[in-house]
Every structure is written in structure tokens, then in C-alpha cells.
Amino acid sequence: MDPHLLRTYVTVARLASFSKAARELGYTQSAVSQHIAALEQDLGAPLLTRRPVVPTAAGERLLEHAGPLLLRLDAARADVVRMAAAPQQGLTLVATATALGPAVLGALPPAGVTLRVLTRAEIPAAVATGTADLGLVDGLAAPSDPLRLPDVAPLTTYGIAEEPVSVLLPAGHPLAGRPGLRLGDLRDARWLDAPDAALPLAHLRAATAGGAFRAALRYEGTDVRTLTALTAAGHGLTLLPRSAATALPGATAVPLTAPRLVHRTELLHSGSPGGAAAELVRRLVGGG
Missing domain, CATH: 1.10.10.10 (Winged helix-like DNA-binding domain superfamily/Winged helix DNA-binding domain)
Structure with a gap:
């Protein structure tokens, strides 16, 4: 053909x-x-x-x-x-909004970086086709379990971070004072459907083997602060990594206690990265 x-x-x-x-x-x-x-x-x-x-x-x-x-x-x-091709000095990194945690931001080179925020579905393809040197994707997973990524090409993946997740609620929500929340108890709550700014509702359904998790409002952006404002205004709950869900005005983050899930971030590259890309891989994977 x-x-x-x-x-x-x-x-x-x-x-x-x-x-x-x-x-x-x-x-x-x-x-x-x-x-x-x-x-x-x-x-x-x-x-x-x-x-x-x-x-x-x-x-x-x-x-x-x-x-x-x-x-x-x-x-x-x-x-x-x-x-x-000859090695390039710069670095193009594509990432989801919630994959850019403190460890990643602290490891970026001081100059020469182009950072683009894309959707989870776009990142493997961007790395595979060479429009980006490295990619960062994230999602909900059991501890130490890899993410399920589309098989677009032979890509090397590294798990670089795992952290607890929190349910984000309006500050005045009846459950805002709880020490922890079970995801199964929130199946029928009003949720924000924000697949590119929060952990997708599909991940929540998969983690609980079903459940409604009905979307009260769909947000098709990648800005976490906009998502937080929607939650604070009462448009629905959302699930975020702990580092992204703390100290946000008008909303309260309550730890998720069951099931045992984490926010996992993985680094992707194709072939053998060189230059600034290789150095960032070393920092993120080797802890250097």
C-alpha cells in the first residue's frame, strides 16, 4: 500500500x-x-x-x-x-500541565528550553515524530505500575515521580473537613471533566471498576488555576496530584485514601538523546 x-x-x-x-x-x-x-x-x-x-x-x-x-x-x-543530524544545543520538551512538578521544573536547564503543554494523547506522537526531544506524561496508577501509553513507536519510558493524589472541593463543601476521602464514595458526586488539566474521569472509572463519575461541566483547557476556580465556584470536584492541589484559594484539597493510587509521571524519548536532552534525562532519571 x-x-x-x-x-x-x-x-x-x-x-x-x-x-x-x-x-x-x-x-x-x-x-x-x-x-x-x-x-x-x-x-x-x-x-x-x-x-x-x-x-x-x-x-x-x-x-x-x-x-x-x-x-x-x-x-x-x-x-x-x-x-x-548534528547534535542540537537547545531542548524541546512537551508535557501535560500536571506533569510539571517541582522536581521537573527544578531540573530544567537555565536557558535554551522550549516548553510546550500538550494533551496526554499528543505527547507520545510529538516525541515519536521528532517535533519534541523529550515528553512528560502523567496519570493515575497503582504504586509502581507503568502508565498505559499508546503504541505509536518504539519509545523509551522512565517513571520519574509518584506522589499522592487529592480530591479538590470547594472550601465550603460538606466533605472539605474530612481527613481523607474514598473515591468509591464520590462516584455520584458532581465532577469536572477536565482531561487535560486534571486526572481524567476515565482514569477514575477504571480505578473503581466502573461508577458514574458524571461530568457537571467540561473544561477543555490546560490551566490548573482555571480548573481550581471552577471547583471553588462549585461546578464540580476534581482529582489532582498533591503538589498541584495545595494552597489554592477558594478550594480545599483532601487526600484520597482508597483505593491505593498515585499520580505517576513518566519521561519519554526516542532513540538516544544527546546534548541538553541527555542531561535532563540524567537529572530526572538518575537524580543528578
């Missing part, structure tokens, strides 16, 4: 238009049509209806495979280019 044809197909399916795909890819509309026809002939199945432009059942199945396949190709290219 020709990856160029596959990229054209994915673009047409995403934009639902041959002409828009041609403009985005820099091809003529005739060339795009020829790419799709060649791919359909290769696979022996129609992939798109033409009016409207919608994937067929076979086309939908191909889309499920296409994303990981193309990402693997991009990762392979980036890995080879990285090996051949």
Missing part, C-alpha cells in the same frame, strides 16, 4: 472534499481523484462515496489503520534523521 495514496485518502476523508484535499496537499483535484482510484484498485474495495464524500464501511476500517500506520512512518523517518 503506497503511503502517499494513503495520506491523500485520509485527507479527503477528513475534509469530506476532493477539492479541499487538493488545496491542502498541493495537488490538482484530478491527481487526488487518481490517488483515490489507485488505492481503491489496490485494495479491491470502494473507499468513498462521491456525493456526499463519505467513507464506505471498508473506508472506515482503513481509517482505523491509517493513523497508526502513517504515524509509524513519520516516527521512522524522524528517528533516522535524528541519528544523522
Whole structure:
């Protein structure tokens, strides 16, 4: 299967238009049509209806495979280019908002760092395709258990930090004075759905083998202070690592006592990092 044809197909399916795909890819509309026809002939199945432009059942199945396949190709290219390229002095680090704990911030070089906050889903792909030198992801896990990351490419991962988690409540909440809270007792509470600023509700459901954990409000940003303000205003509870949930005005952090879970942070890289990236890996993994 020709990856160029596959990229054209994915673009047409995403934009639902041959002409828009041609403009985005820099091809003529005739060339795009020829790419799709060649791919359909290769696979022996129609992939798109033409009016409207919608994937067929076979086309939908191909889309499920296409994303990981193309990402693997991009990762392979980036890995080879990285090996051949001269070492760079700077460092590009991608991280989730809550992965930037005190230990990480204290280990960053004094200059030459570009830091980008991305979603959890975006970070492995950014590292695999070479748009970032290192990545930091976090999540909810049992003590010493690794995080479940998407298999986008061969990546090296290190667990660099684990800390307790806390439930963040409005300061006047009836449970705010408790010494600890059980997650199972909060299944039916009002929760904030903030997958990129807090620990995702899906992690909570997985940790308790189900449960409602209904979202009262969805926040699609990465700013923890905005999330805290929403909690303080009574829009829902949220779960944060202890270091991010302390000393926040208008809200109270109560330790989670059961189940036994931690906030885990992992460092990701592809290949053999050099320069500033290698030094940061040494600091975070070796404690230097």
C-alpha cells in the first residue's frame, strides 16, 4: 500500500472534499481523484462515496489503520534523521500541565528550553515524530505500575515521580473537613471533566471498576488555576496530584485514601538523546 495514496485518502476523508484535499496537499483535484482510484484498485474495495464524500464501511476500517500506520512512518523517518543530524544545543520538551512538578521544573536547564503543554494523547506522537526531544506524561496508577501509553513507536519510558493524589472541593463543601476521602464514595458526586488539566474521569472509572463519575461541566483547557476556580465556584470536584492541589484559594484539597493510587509521571524519548536532552534525562532519571 503506497503511503502517499494513503495520506491523500485520509485527507479527503477528513475534509469530506476532493477539492479541499487538493488545496491542502498541493495537488490538482484530478491527481487526488487518481490517488483515490489507485488505492481503491489496490485494495479491491470502494473507499468513498462521491456525493456526499463519505467513507464506505471498508473506508472506515482503513481509517482505523491509517493513523497508526502513517504515524509509524513519520516516527521512522524522524528517528533516522535524528541519528544523522548534528547534535542540537537547545531542548524541546512537551508535557501535560500536571506533569510539571517541582522536581521537573527544578531540573530544567537555565536557558535554551522550549516548553510546550500538550494533551496526554499528543505527547507520545510529538516525541515519536521528532517535533519534541523529550515528553512528560502523567496519570493515575497503582504504586509502581507503568502508565498505559499508546503504541505509536518504539519509545523509551522512565517513571520519574509518584506522589499522592487529592480530591479538590470547594472550601465550603460538606466533605472539605474530612481527613481523607474514598473515591468509591464520590462516584455520584458532581465532577469536572477536565482531561487535560486534571486526572481524567476515565482514569477514575477504571480505578473503581466502573461508577458514574458524571461530568457537571467540561473544561477543555490546560490551566490548573482555571480548573481550581471552577471547583471553588462549585461546578464540580476534581482529582489532582498533591503538589498541584495545595494552597489554592477558594478550594480545599483532601487526600484520597482508597483505593491505593498515585499520580505517576513518566519521561519519554526516542532513540538516544544527546546534548541538553541527555542531561535532563540524567537529572530526572538518575537524580543528578
